[in-house]
Amino acid sequence: MNESSSEPGTVRPGGRTARVREAVLRAAGDALAEDGFDRLDLAEIARRAEVGKTTLYRRWGTVPGLVADMLGEMAADSLPRTETGSLDGDLTAFARLVLGTLTDTRQGPLFKALIAAATCDEQTATALHRFYRVRLDEWAPCVEAAVTRGEIPAGTDPHEVIRAVSAPLYYRLLASGDPLDEAAADRAVLVAVAAAKAGVFVA
Amino acid sequence: MNESSSEPGTVRPGGRTARVREAVLRAAGDALAEDGFDRLDLAEIARRAEVGKTTLYRRWGTVPGLVADMLGEMAADSLPRTETGSLDGDLTAFARLVLGTLTDTRQGPLFKALIAAATCDEQTATALHRFYRVRLDEWAPCVEAAVTRGEIPAGTDPHEVIRAVSAPLYYRLLASGDPLDEAAADRAVLVAVAAAKAGVFVA
DNA sequence: TCGTTAACGCAACTGGAGTCCCGTTATGAA
DNA sequence: TTCATAACGGGACTCCAGTTGCGTTAACGA
Numbered sequence: 001m002n003e004s005s006s007e008p009g010t011v012r013p014g015g016r017t018a019r020v021r022e023a024v025l026r027a028a029g030d031a032l033a034e035d036g037f038d039r040l041d042l043a044e045i046a047r048r049a050e051v052g053k054t055t056l057y058r059r060w061g062t063v064p065g066l067v068a069d070m071l072g073e074m075a076a077d078s079l080p081r082t083e084t085g086s087l088d089g090d091l092t093a094f095a096r097l098v099l100g101t102l103t104d105t106r107q108g109p110l111f112k113a114l115i116a117a118a119t120c121d122e123q124t125a126t127a128l129h130r131f132y133r134v135r136l137d138e139w140a141p142c143v144e145a146a147v148t149r150g151e152i153p154a155g156t157d158p159h160e161v162i163r164a165v166s167a168p169l170y171y172r173l174l175a176s177g178d179p180l181d182e183a184a185a186d187r188a189v190l191v192a193v194a195a196a197k198a199g200v201f202v203a
Numbered sequence: 204m205n206e207s208s209s210e211p212g213t214v215r216p217g218g219r220t221a222r223v224r225e226a227v228l229r230a231a232g233d234a235l236a237e238d239g240f241d242r243l244d245l246a247e248i249a250r251r252a253e254v255g256k257t258t259l260y261r262r263w264g265t266v267p268g269l270v271a272d273m274l275g276e277m278a279a280d281s282l283p284r285t286e287t288g289s290l291d292g293d294l295t296a297f298a299r300l301v302l303g304t305l306t307d308t309r310q311g312p313l314f315k316a317l318i319a320a321a322t323c324d325e326q327t328a329t330a331l332h333r334f335y336r337v338r339l340d341e342w343a344p345c346v347e348a349a350v351t352r353g354e355i356p357a358g359t360d361p362h363e364v365i366r367a368v369s370a371p372l373y374y375r376l377l378a379s380g381d382p383l384d385e386a387a388a389d390r391a392v393l394v395a396v397a398a399a400k401a402g403v404f405v406a
Numbered sequence: 407t408c409g410t411t412a413a414c415g416c417a418a419c420t421g422g423a424g425t426c427c428c429g430t431t432a433t434g435a436a
Numbered sequence: 437t438t439c440a441t442a443a444c445g446g447g448a449c450t451c452c453a454g455t456t457g458c459g460t461t462a463a464c465g466a
Binding site for chain 4: 011012013014015017041042043053054
Protein backbone atom coordinates (compact mmCIF):
# COMPACT_ATOMS: atom_id res chain seq x y z
CA MET A 1 0.00 0.00 0.00
CA ASN A 2 3.01 2.28 0.43
CA GLU A 3 3.79 3.40 -3.10
CA SER A 4 6.56 5.82 -2.12
CA SER A 5 9.10 3.06 -1.35
CA SER A 6 9.91 -0.12 -3.26
CA GLU A 7 9.04 -3.61 -2.04
CA PRO A 8 11.43 -5.13 0.51
CA GLY A 9 13.93 -7.50 -1.04
CA THR A 10 14.24 -5.64 -4.35
CA VAL A 11 17.08 -3.27 -3.51
CA ARG A 12 19.39 -5.77 -1.78
CA PRO A 13 18.29 -9.12 -3.16
CA GLY A 14 21.60 -10.92 -2.51
CA GLY A 15 23.14 -12.64 0.49
CA ARG A 16 20.99 -12.76 3.59
CA THR A 17 17.81 -11.62 1.85
CA ALA A 18 18.05 -14.47 -0.65
CA ARG A 19 18.74 -17.02 2.09
CA VAL A 20 15.76 -15.79 4.08
CA ARG A 21 13.52 -15.98 1.06
CA GLU A 22 14.59 -19.51 0.23
CA ALA A 23 14.21 -20.75 3.80
CA VAL A 24 10.79 -19.14 4.16
CA LEU A 25 9.43 -20.47 0.87
CA ARG A 26 10.57 -23.99 1.74
CA ALA A 27 9.12 -23.77 5.24
CA ALA A 28 5.88 -22.38 3.81
CA GLY A 29 5.65 -25.29 1.38
CA ASP A 30 6.15 -27.79 4.18
CA ALA A 31 3.62 -26.08 6.40
CA LEU A 32 1.04 -25.84 3.61
CA ALA A 33 1.47 -29.49 2.72
CA GLU A 34 1.17 -30.62 6.33
CA ASP A 35 -1.44 -28.32 7.82
CA GLY A 36 -3.44 -27.10 4.83
CA PHE A 37 -4.21 -23.60 3.77
CA ASP A 38 -6.42 -22.39 6.59
CA ARG A 39 -4.57 -23.78 9.60
CA LEU A 40 -1.54 -21.78 8.60
CA ASP A 41 -0.06 -18.93 10.56
CA LEU A 42 3.01 -17.02 9.62
CA ALA A 43 4.53 -17.38 13.09
CA GLU A 44 4.74 -21.14 12.54
CA ILE A 45 6.48 -20.64 9.21
CA ALA A 46 8.86 -18.14 10.80
CA ARG A 47 9.82 -20.69 13.44
CA ARG A 48 10.47 -23.41 10.85
CA ALA A 49 12.56 -21.07 8.71
CA GLU A 50 14.38 -19.73 11.79
CA VAL A 51 13.45 -16.22 10.83
CA GLY A 52 11.73 -13.42 12.71
CA LYS A 53 8.00 -13.34 12.08
CA THR A 54 8.21 -9.59 11.60
CA THR A 55 10.19 -10.25 8.43
CA LEU A 56 7.38 -12.38 7.04
CA TYR A 57 4.70 -9.81 7.68
CA ARG A 58 6.87 -7.03 6.28
CA ARG A 59 7.94 -8.78 3.07
CA TRP A 60 4.85 -10.79 2.16
CA GLY A 61 2.12 -9.23 4.25
CA THR A 62 -0.36 -12.11 4.25
CA VAL A 63 -0.55 -15.85 3.66
CA PRO A 64 -1.96 -15.42 0.14
CA GLY A 65 0.86 -13.03 -0.71
CA LEU A 66 3.41 -15.59 0.38
CA VAL A 67 1.67 -18.35 -1.55
CA ALA A 68 1.63 -16.20 -4.67
CA ASP A 69 5.40 -15.74 -4.39
CA MET A 70 5.81 -19.49 -3.98
CA LEU A 71 3.84 -20.13 -7.15
CA GLY A 72 6.05 -17.72 -9.06
CA GLU A 73 9.05 -19.72 -7.89
CA MET A 74 7.40 -23.02 -8.86
CA ALA A 75 6.58 -21.74 -12.34
CA ALA A 76 10.22 -20.72 -12.79
CA ASP A 77 11.64 -24.22 -12.58
CA SER A 78 10.18 -26.01 -15.58
CA LEU A 79 9.86 -29.76 -15.54
CA PRO A 80 11.40 -32.01 -18.19
CA ARG A 81 9.22 -33.20 -21.04
CA THR A 82 9.69 -36.68 -22.41
CA GLU A 83 9.63 -37.40 -26.15
CA THR A 84 8.38 -40.89 -26.89
CA GLY A 85 7.54 -40.49 -30.56
CA SER A 86 3.77 -40.93 -30.27
CA LEU A 87 1.01 -38.69 -28.93
CA ASP A 88 -0.30 -41.49 -26.78
CA GLY A 89 3.14 -42.09 -25.26
CA ASP A 90 3.85 -38.40 -24.64
CA LEU A 91 0.46 -37.75 -23.09
CA THR A 92 0.78 -40.84 -20.92
CA ALA A 93 4.09 -39.54 -19.65
CA PHE A 94 2.43 -36.23 -18.90
CA ALA A 95 -0.55 -37.85 -17.20
CA ARG A 96 1.75 -40.00 -15.04
CA LEU A 97 3.69 -36.89 -14.10
CA VAL A 98 0.54 -35.06 -13.03
CA LEU A 99 -0.71 -38.15 -11.22
CA GLY A 100 2.61 -38.51 -9.43
CA THR A 101 2.48 -34.89 -8.34
CA LEU A 102 -1.10 -35.01 -7.10
CA THR A 103 -0.69 -38.29 -5.22
CA ASP A 104 2.70 -37.43 -3.76
CA THR A 105 2.55 -37.25 0.03
CA ARG A 106 3.99 -33.77 0.06
CA GLN A 107 2.99 -32.27 -3.28
CA GLY A 108 -0.61 -33.47 -3.37
CA PRO A 109 -1.69 -31.62 -0.22
CA LEU A 110 0.45 -28.70 -1.34
CA PHE A 111 -1.42 -28.35 -4.62
CA LYS A 112 -4.73 -28.65 -2.82
CA ALA A 113 -3.65 -25.86 -0.52
CA LEU A 114 -2.42 -23.71 -3.40
CA ILE A 115 -5.73 -24.03 -5.20
CA ALA A 116 -7.66 -23.30 -2.02
CA ALA A 117 -5.54 -20.20 -1.53
CA ALA A 118 -6.22 -19.12 -5.10
CA THR A 119 -9.98 -19.29 -4.56
CA CYS A 120 -9.63 -16.82 -1.70
CA ASP A 121 -7.26 -14.28 -3.16
CA GLU A 122 -7.05 -12.61 -6.55
CA GLN A 123 -3.28 -12.19 -6.52
CA THR A 124 -2.78 -15.87 -5.74
CA ALA A 125 -5.27 -16.83 -8.44
CA THR A 126 -3.31 -14.84 -11.01
CA ALA A 127 -0.08 -16.54 -9.93
CA LEU A 128 -1.74 -19.97 -10.14
CA HIS A 129 -3.09 -19.32 -13.62
CA ARG A 130 0.33 -18.16 -14.75
CA PHE A 131 1.81 -21.38 -13.33
CA TYR A 132 -0.55 -23.57 -15.32
CA ARG A 133 -0.02 -21.43 -18.39
CA VAL A 134 3.70 -22.20 -18.14
CA ARG A 135 3.00 -25.93 -17.71
CA LEU A 136 0.73 -25.92 -20.75
CA ASP A 137 3.27 -24.07 -22.88
CA GLU A 138 5.92 -26.56 -21.79
CA TRP A 139 3.92 -29.58 -22.97
CA ALA A 140 2.13 -28.11 -25.99
CA PRO A 141 4.99 -29.06 -28.39
CA CYS A 142 4.27 -32.78 -28.06
CA VAL A 143 0.80 -32.14 -29.44
CA GLU A 144 2.23 -30.02 -32.25
CA ALA A 145 4.62 -32.86 -33.06
CA ALA A 146 1.65 -35.23 -33.32
CA VAL A 147 0.05 -32.84 -35.80
CA THR A 148 3.27 -32.81 -37.83
CA ARG A 149 3.36 -36.61 -37.80
CA GLY A 150 -0.23 -36.64 -39.03
CA GLU A 151 -1.59 -38.44 -35.96
CA ILE A 152 -4.20 -35.77 -35.34
CA PRO A 153 -5.79 -33.14 -37.59
CA ALA A 154 -4.04 -29.88 -38.45
CA GLY A 155 -5.36 -26.91 -36.48
CA THR A 156 -5.72 -28.91 -33.27
CA ASP A 157 -5.39 -26.60 -30.25
CA PRO A 158 -2.44 -28.01 -28.23
CA HIS A 159 -3.48 -26.37 -24.97
CA GLU A 160 -6.94 -27.92 -25.16
CA VAL A 161 -5.46 -31.40 -25.47
CA ILE A 162 -3.17 -30.95 -22.46
CA ARG A 163 -6.03 -29.47 -20.45
CA ALA A 164 -8.22 -32.44 -21.37
CA VAL A 165 -5.64 -34.78 -19.85
CA SER A 166 -5.17 -32.74 -16.67
CA ALA A 167 -8.78 -31.89 -15.96
CA PRO A 168 -10.12 -35.31 -14.89
CA LEU A 169 -7.25 -35.75 -12.45
CA TYR A 170 -7.79 -32.38 -10.82
CA TYR A 171 -11.53 -32.97 -10.74
CA ARG A 172 -10.98 -36.14 -8.76
CA LEU A 173 -8.52 -34.49 -6.42
CA LEU A 174 -10.67 -31.46 -5.65
CA ALA A 175 -14.31 -32.22 -6.26
CA SER A 176 -15.49 -35.80 -6.58
CA GLY A 177 -12.90 -37.53 -4.41
CA ASP A 178 -12.84 -40.54 -6.72
CA PRO A 179 -9.63 -42.58 -6.65
CA LEU A 180 -6.57 -41.03 -8.28
CA ASP A 181 -4.79 -44.00 -9.80
CA GLU A 182 -3.03 -45.05 -12.99
CA ALA A 183 -6.29 -46.29 -14.44
CA ALA A 184 -7.73 -42.80 -14.14
CA ALA A 185 -4.61 -41.24 -15.67
CA ASP A 186 -4.56 -43.67 -18.58
CA ARG A 187 -8.26 -43.19 -19.21
CA ALA A 188 -7.76 -39.42 -19.31
CA VAL A 189 -5.15 -39.94 -22.01
CA LEU A 190 -7.40 -42.24 -24.02
CA VAL A 191 -10.22 -39.71 -23.83
CA ALA A 192 -8.00 -36.86 -24.98
CA VAL A 193 -6.47 -38.87 -27.83
CA ALA A 194 -9.82 -40.18 -29.03
CA ALA A 195 -11.26 -36.66 -29.00
CA ALA A 196 -8.18 -35.18 -30.68
CA LYS A 197 -8.30 -37.76 -33.48
CA ALA A 198 -12.02 -37.04 -33.93
CA GLY A 199 -11.07 -33.39 -34.51
CA VAL A 200 -12.85 -32.02 -31.45
CA PHE A 201 -9.95 -29.72 -30.58
CA VAL A 202 -9.64 -28.14 -34.03
CA ALA A 203 -10.21 -24.41 -33.55
CA MET B 204 -16.46 -34.17 21.46
CA ASN B 205 -19.02 -34.57 24.26
CA GLU B 206 -20.35 -38.06 23.68
CA SER B 207 -22.57 -38.11 26.77
CA SER B 208 -25.21 -35.76 25.25
CA SER B 209 -26.67 -35.67 21.74
CA GLU B 210 -25.95 -32.93 19.21
CA PRO B 211 -28.02 -29.73 19.57
CA GLY B 212 -30.99 -29.61 17.23
CA THR B 213 -31.67 -33.35 17.29
CA VAL B 214 -34.08 -33.55 20.23
CA ARG B 215 -36.19 -30.53 19.36
CA PRO B 216 -35.75 -30.09 15.62
CA GLY B 217 -39.05 -28.22 15.02
CA GLY B 218 -40.14 -24.59 15.24
CA ARG B 219 -37.45 -22.16 16.33
CA THR B 220 -34.57 -24.57 15.83
CA ALA B 221 -35.58 -25.19 12.20
CA ARG B 222 -35.98 -21.45 11.53
CA VAL B 223 -32.57 -20.74 13.02
CA ARG B 224 -30.97 -23.47 10.93
CA GLU B 225 -32.55 -22.22 7.73
CA ALA B 226 -31.60 -18.59 8.38
CA VAL B 227 -28.04 -19.52 9.29
CA LEU B 228 -27.47 -21.76 6.27
CA ARG B 229 -28.77 -19.06 3.93
CA ALA B 230 -26.65 -16.39 5.59
CA ALA B 231 -23.63 -18.67 5.46
CA GLY B 232 -24.18 -19.25 1.75
CA ASP B 233 -24.39 -15.52 1.10
CA ALA B 234 -21.31 -14.81 3.16
CA LEU B 235 -19.31 -17.60 1.50
CA ALA B 236 -20.28 -16.40 -1.96
CA GLU B 237 -19.41 -12.80 -1.19
CA ASP B 238 -16.35 -13.02 1.02
CA GLY B 239 -14.83 -16.41 0.23
CA PHE B 240 -13.95 -19.21 2.56
CA ASP B 241 -11.11 -17.67 4.54
CA ARG B 242 -12.50 -14.20 5.21
CA LEU B 243 -15.42 -15.77 6.99
CA ASP B 244 -16.17 -15.48 10.66
CA LEU B 245 -19.15 -16.90 12.39
CA ALA B 246 -19.98 -13.60 14.08
CA GLU B 247 -20.68 -12.06 10.66
CA ILE B 248 -22.98 -14.94 9.74
CA ALA B 249 -24.76 -14.61 13.09
CA ARG B 250 -25.43 -10.92 12.41
CA ARG B 251 -26.84 -11.66 8.94
CA ALA B 252 -29.05 -14.45 10.24
CA GLU B 253 -30.12 -12.33 13.23
CA VAL B 254 -29.04 -15.07 15.56
CA GLY B 255 -26.75 -15.10 18.57
CA LYS B 256 -23.23 -16.12 17.67
CA THR B 257 -23.17 -18.44 20.67
CA THR B 258 -25.77 -20.53 18.86
CA LEU B 259 -23.50 -20.92 15.86
CA TYR B 260 -20.50 -22.03 17.87
CA ARG B 261 -22.64 -24.41 19.91
CA ARG B 262 -24.44 -26.09 17.01
CA TRP B 263 -21.77 -26.14 14.31
CA GLY B 264 -18.55 -25.49 16.16
CA THR B 265 -16.42 -24.31 13.27
CA VAL B 266 -16.73 -22.89 9.76
CA PRO B 267 -16.00 -26.26 8.10
CA GLY B 268 -18.67 -27.91 10.24
CA LEU B 269 -21.19 -25.36 9.07
CA VAL B 270 -20.13 -25.77 5.44
CA ALA B 271 -20.48 -29.54 5.71
CA ASP B 272 -24.06 -29.13 6.95
CA MET B 273 -24.75 -26.79 4.02
CA LEU B 274 -23.49 -29.38 1.55
CA GLY B 275 -25.77 -32.00 3.06
CA GLU B 276 -28.68 -29.64 2.48
CA MET B 277 -27.59 -28.93 -1.11
CA ALA B 278 -27.31 -32.64 -1.90
CA ALA B 279 -30.83 -33.16 -0.59
CA ASP B 280 -32.57 -31.01 -3.21
CA SER B 281 -31.89 -32.77 -6.49
CA LEU B 282 -31.95 -30.83 -9.73
CA PRO B 283 -34.19 -31.74 -12.66
CA ARG B 284 -32.72 -33.78 -15.52
CA THR B 285 -33.83 -33.07 -19.06
CA GLU B 286 -34.50 -35.88 -21.54
CA THR B 287 -33.76 -34.84 -25.10
CA GLY B 288 -33.57 -38.27 -26.74
CA SER B 289 -29.89 -38.19 -27.65
CA LEU B 290 -26.71 -38.52 -25.59
CA ASP B 291 -25.34 -35.37 -27.13
CA GLY B 292 -28.47 -33.43 -26.24
CA ASP B 293 -28.67 -34.74 -22.69
CA LEU B 294 -25.00 -34.11 -21.97
CA THR B 295 -25.22 -30.63 -23.48
CA ALA B 296 -28.11 -29.88 -21.13
CA PHE B 297 -25.98 -31.15 -18.25
CA ALA B 298 -22.92 -29.16 -19.32
CA ARG B 299 -24.99 -25.99 -19.65
CA LEU B 300 -26.40 -26.60 -16.19
CA VAL B 301 -22.93 -26.97 -14.68
CA LEU B 302 -21.69 -23.96 -16.65
CA GLY B 303 -24.64 -21.91 -15.44
CA THR B 304 -23.93 -22.88 -11.86
CA LEU B 305 -20.22 -22.15 -12.00
CA THR B 306 -20.60 -18.80 -13.79
CA ASP B 307 -23.55 -17.66 -11.68
CA THR B 308 -22.68 -14.56 -9.67
CA ARG B 309 -23.70 -16.19 -6.43
CA GLN B 310 -23.21 -19.90 -7.01
CA GLY B 311 -19.82 -19.71 -8.74
CA PRO B 312 -18.00 -18.13 -5.81
CA LEU B 313 -19.98 -20.37 -3.49
CA PHE B 314 -18.73 -23.52 -5.17
CA LYS B 315 -15.19 -22.20 -5.15
CA ALA B 316 -15.52 -21.58 -1.43
CA LEU B 317 -17.04 -25.01 -0.82
CA ILE B 318 -14.17 -26.73 -2.58
CA ALA B 319 -11.62 -24.61 -0.73
CA ALA B 320 -13.28 -25.60 2.53
CA ALA B 321 -13.18 -29.26 1.53
CA THR B 322 -9.42 -29.11 0.97
CA CYS B 323 -8.97 -27.92 4.55
CA ASP B 324 -11.31 -30.22 6.43
CA GLU B 325 -11.98 -33.94 6.17
CA GLN B 326 -15.61 -33.73 7.27
CA THR B 327 -16.33 -31.10 4.62
CA ALA B 328 -14.50 -33.16 2.00
CA THR B 329 -16.70 -36.17 2.76
CA ALA B 330 -19.83 -34.02 2.46
CA LEU B 331 -18.59 -32.59 -0.85
CA HIS B 332 -17.85 -36.02 -2.29
CA ARG B 333 -21.31 -37.20 -1.25
CA PHE B 334 -22.80 -34.18 -2.99
CA TYR B 335 -21.08 -34.99 -6.27
CA ARG B 336 -21.99 -38.64 -5.89
CA VAL B 337 -25.64 -37.62 -5.74
CA ARG B 338 -25.25 -35.41 -8.80
CA LEU B 339 -23.61 -38.23 -10.75
CA ASP B 340 -26.29 -40.71 -9.76
CA GLU B 341 -28.93 -38.23 -10.84
CA TRP B 342 -27.49 -37.87 -14.36
CA ALA B 343 -26.17 -41.37 -14.95
CA PRO B 344 -29.51 -42.62 -16.41
CA CYS B 345 -29.10 -40.48 -19.54
CA VAL B 346 -25.91 -42.38 -20.34
CA GLU B 347 -27.62 -45.70 -19.66
CA ALA B 348 -30.41 -44.65 -22.03
CA ALA B 349 -27.79 -43.97 -24.72
CA VAL B 350 -26.45 -47.48 -24.22
CA THR B 351 -29.97 -48.86 -24.60
CA ARG B 352 -30.44 -46.84 -27.80
CA GLY B 353 -27.18 -48.26 -29.10
CA GLU B 354 -25.47 -44.87 -29.36
CA ILE B 355 -22.52 -46.01 -27.27
CA PRO B 356 -21.10 -49.45 -26.44
CA ALA B 357 -22.63 -51.68 -23.78
CA GLY B 358 -20.68 -51.69 -20.54
CA THR B 359 -19.93 -47.97 -20.68
CA ASP B 360 -19.47 -46.59 -17.16
CA PRO B 361 -22.11 -43.83 -16.82
CA HIS B 362 -20.32 -42.03 -14.00
CA GLU B 363 -17.13 -41.73 -16.03
CA VAL B 364 -19.00 -40.05 -18.88
CA ILE B 365 -20.63 -37.50 -16.59
CA ARG B 366 -17.31 -36.85 -14.85
CA ALA B 367 -15.65 -36.32 -18.24
CA VAL B 368 -18.14 -33.55 -18.99
CA SER B 369 -17.80 -31.87 -15.59
CA ALA B 370 -14.04 -32.08 -15.19
CA PRO B 371 -12.91 -29.54 -17.81
CA LEU B 372 -15.30 -26.94 -16.44
CA TYR B 373 -14.11 -27.36 -12.87
CA TYR B 374 -10.52 -27.40 -14.04
CA ARG B 375 -11.00 -24.01 -15.65
CA LEU B 376 -12.81 -22.62 -12.62
CA LEU B 377 -10.24 -23.76 -10.06
CA ALA B 378 -6.89 -24.26 -11.71
CA SER B 379 -6.17 -22.81 -15.12
CA GLY B 380 -8.48 -19.80 -15.02
CA ASP B 381 -9.28 -20.20 -18.72
CA PRO B 382 -12.61 -18.74 -19.81
CA LEU B 383 -15.74 -20.61 -18.73
CA ASP B 384 -18.09 -20.16 -21.66
CA GLU B 385 -20.51 -22.12 -23.82
CA ALA B 386 -17.72 -23.05 -26.19
CA ALA B 387 -15.89 -24.75 -23.35
CA ALA B 388 -19.05 -26.54 -22.20
CA ASP B 389 -19.91 -27.74 -25.71
CA ARG B 390 -16.34 -28.91 -26.28
CA ALA B 391 -16.44 -30.90 -23.05
CA VAL B 392 -19.55 -32.65 -24.36
CA LEU B 393 -17.97 -33.40 -27.72
CA VAL B 394 -14.90 -34.84 -25.99
CA ALA B 395 -17.00 -37.07 -23.74
CA VAL B 396 -19.22 -38.27 -26.58
CA ALA B 397 -16.29 -38.98 -28.91
CA ALA B 398 -14.53 -40.93 -26.17
CA ALA B 399 -17.69 -42.78 -25.18
CA LYS B 400 -18.36 -43.85 -28.81
CA ALA B 401 -14.74 -44.99 -29.08
CA GLY B 402 -15.40 -47.26 -26.09
CA VAL B 403 -12.95 -45.57 -23.74
CA PHE B 404 -15.38 -45.72 -20.84
CA VAL B 405 -16.15 -49.43 -21.15
CA ALA B 406 -15.11 -51.00 -17.86
C1' DT C 407 38.18 -0.77 3.88
C1' DC C 408 34.44 2.21 5.30
C1' DG C 409 29.81 4.30 5.60
C1' DT C 410 25.10 4.31 4.45
C1' DT C 411 20.93 2.20 4.98
C1' DA C 412 18.12 -1.95 3.44
C1' DA C 413 16.63 -5.65 5.68
C1' DC C 414 16.30 -8.33 9.81
C1' DG C 415 15.10 -9.67 14.90
C1' DC C 416 13.17 -8.97 19.42
C1' DA C 417 9.63 -7.83 22.46
C1' DA C 418 5.71 -5.23 23.75
C1' DC C 419 1.19 -4.16 22.17
C1' DT C 420 -3.62 -4.60 20.15
C1' DG C 421 -7.96 -6.14 18.18
C1' DG C 422 -11.06 -9.41 17.28
C1' DA C 423 -12.26 -14.43 16.75
C1' DG C 424 -13.77 -17.95 19.63
C1' DT C 425 -15.30 -19.34 24.63
C1' DC C 426 -17.92 -19.24 28.80
C1' DC C 427 -21.51 -18.07 32.12
C1' DC C 428 -25.98 -17.45 33.12
C1' DG C 429 -30.57 -15.74 32.34
C1' DT C 430 -34.56 -16.19 28.85
C1' DT C 431 -37.52 -18.30 25.43
C1' DA C 432 -40.44 -21.70 23.65
C1' DT C 433 -40.65 -26.82 22.25
C1' DG C 434 -42.80 -31.10 22.95
C1' DA C 435 -44.62 -34.47 26.14
C1' DA C 436 -48.01 -35.45 29.71
C1' DT D 437 -52.91 -26.10 30.04
C1' DT D 438 -48.78 -27.11 32.61
C1' DC D 439 -44.03 -28.36 33.28
C1' DA D 440 -39.30 -29.81 32.46
C1' DT D 441 -35.69 -28.63 29.80
C1' DA D 442 -33.68 -28.12 24.94
C1' DA D 443 -32.15 -24.45 22.59
C1' DC D 444 -31.31 -19.58 22.16
C1' DG D 445 -29.33 -14.71 23.36
C1' DG D 446 -26.44 -11.19 25.57
C1' DG D 447 -22.27 -9.86 27.22
C1' DA D 448 -17.94 -10.44 29.62
C1' DC D 449 -13.65 -12.83 29.14
C1' DT D 450 -9.49 -15.11 27.04
C1' DC D 451 -5.99 -15.86 23.93
C1' DC D 452 -3.26 -15.44 20.03
C1' DA D 453 -2.60 -13.86 15.08
C1' DG D 454 -1.03 -9.83 13.24
C1' DT D 455 1.10 -4.95 14.15
C1' DT D 456 4.32 -1.55 15.72
C1' DG D 457 8.64 0.56 17.48
C1' DC D 458 13.20 0.40 17.87
C1' DG D 459 17.76 -1.46 18.12
C1' DT D 460 21.01 -4.68 15.35
C1' DT D 461 23.11 -6.84 11.37
C1' DA D 462 25.01 -7.05 6.97
C1' DA D 463 24.57 -5.91 1.72
C1' DC D 464 26.65 -3.11 -1.62
C1' DG D 465 28.49 1.19 -3.60
C1' DA D 466 32.52 4.24 -3.30
